[in-house]
Amino acid sequence: MPSPLSFIRNDIQAMQAYQIADLPENFIKLDAMESPHHPFAHNPELLAQWQMLLGNAPIHLYPNPAASGLQSALRQAFGIPEAAQIALGNGSDELIQFLTMLVAKPGAKVLGVEPSFVMYRHNAALYGMEYIGVPLKEDFTLDLAAVLSAVQTHNPALIFLAYPNNPTGVCFKREEIEAVIAAAQGIVVVDEAYGAFNNDSFLTQAGSIENLVVMRTISKIGFAGLRIGYAAGSPMVMNELAKILPPYNMNQLSLASAKFAMQHAETINRTVSELKAERERMYAALSQISRLKTFPSQANFLTVRVPDALELFETLKQHRILIKKLHGTHPLLEQCVRITVGSPQQNDAVLAVIRKLYG
Numbered sequence: 001m002p003s004p005l006s007f008i009r010n011d012i013q014a015m016q017a018y019q020i021a022d023l024p025e026n027f028i029k030l031d032a033m034e035s036p037h038h039p040f041a042h043n044p045e046l047l048a049q050w051q052m053l054l055g056n057a058p059i060h061l062y063p064n065p066a067a068s069g070l071q072s073a074l075r076q077a078f079g080i081p082e083a084a085q086i087a088l089g090n091g092s093d094e095l096i097q098f099l100t101m102l103v104a105k106p107g108a109k110v111l112g113v114e115p116s117f118v119m120y121r122h123n124a125a126l127y128g129m130e131y132i133g134v135p136l137k138e139d140f141t142l143d144l145a146a147v148l149s150a151v152q153t154h155n156p157a158l159i160f161l162a163y164p165n166n167p168t169g170v171c172f173k174r175e176e177i178e179a180v181i182a183a184a185q186g187i188v189v190v191d192e193a194y195g196a197f198n199n200d201s202f203l204t205q206a207g208s209i210e211n212l213v214v215m216r217t218i219s220k221i222g223f224a225g226l227r228i229g230y231a232a233g234s235p236m237v238m239n240e241l242a243k244i245l246p247p248y249n250m251n252q253l254s255l256a257s258a259k260f261a262m263q264h265a266e267t268i269n270r271t272v273s274e275l276k277a278e279r280e281r282m283y284a285a286l287s288q289i290s291r292l293k294t295f296p297s298q299a300n301f302l303t304v305r306v307p308d309a310l311e312l313f314e315t316l317k318q319h320r321i322l323i324k325k326l327h328g329t330h331p332l333l334e335q336c337v338r339i340t341v342g343s344p345q346q347n348d349a350v351l352a353v354i355r356k357l358y359g
């Protein structure tokens with residue numbers, strides 16, 4: 001008798017599951033761009049209000065994401081234009097999935113740059129689409145000529161550009177993104193997962209350019225555990241996306257918590273300012289060490305080329321610090337690691353280990 005496995009797609013059987021680090025206690029976790037603080041922990045009054053809100057959330061009822069008030073709270077907090085329509089996702093990961101599903105006609109292609117966020121390629125594969133990965137330049141800036149040429153050749157249905165980019169931290173030039181949007185016939189998703197740490201955004205254009213979708217998340221600004229991402233785009237595209245989003249993809253507790261967070265934007269601003277200041281401090285300190293190459297970052301992490309990425313990864317691990325080893329994932333990332341910016345104390349702990357090894 002054939003095993004159930006024989007019915008499962010061969011390409012999926014050949015894949016590896018996404019590995020989430022399973023950490024012992026007291027580890028400093030700097031591998032996934034999480035915020036070092038619980039967003040309400042510093043303010044007992046805020047914490048109590050939030051707990052009350054959770055207690056009163058109607059968890060016996062299905063959520064109504066559209067009527068939850070979160071969309072208008074997001075509009076207010078981030079200045080999303082009236083012309084833009086918003087979709088909520090269970091993390092922006094889910095929106096990447098549904099945006100890909102939306103365009104997955106036979107023969108249609110997805111285009112991204114390399115290295116970039118791994119989920120773009122992964123979702124293209126899941127929906128049977130060819131993925132065109134255009135390499136970045138050695139300094140992780142955009143090779144605009146190569147991107148435009150690939151857009152011309154392949155006419156991709158969907159283009160993903162992370163602005164700033166992950167795992168490199170570098171932000172491409174606004175004019176370059178604009179040139180890609182203008183050249184593309186398909187949908188261009190500007191993924192601003194790190195938008196809060198950057199000085200520029202495409203959110204103000206959302207809704208007024210037909211093929212632009214700006215995607216954001218609250219994961220990197222203190223709320224990774226809530227799983228809330230959102231996309232803002234033209235009604236033409238967003239109306240179609242609305243047809244395939246599961247009606248109850250968001251949960252009551254997350255919706256209520258995120259809305260509460262938006263109404264207390266100072267909690268977010270506090271985290272963002274601290275992390276931006278720490279990023280600059282870390283960048284300056286690491287740039288002092290001549291054996292390292294620290295790439296400029298507009299995100300809440302730093303990508304660094306070190307003499308031996310595995311050695312640094314293992315040494316930090318012995319000091320109960322987890323970072324991301326990028327070496328081996330793409331040729332341009334040779335001997336690179338990615339370090340999430342943490343609290344001042346956590347960053348000092350990282351610096352101490354690095355100075356001892358390479359200072």
Ligand SMILES: *Cc1c(COP(=O)(O)O)cnc(C)c1O
Nearest residue numbers: 091092093117166193217219229
């Ligand atoms: C972290 C990240 C995401 C995913 O965010 P979630 O909302 O937590 O799913 C999307 N895009 C990029 C570039 C990221 O780094």
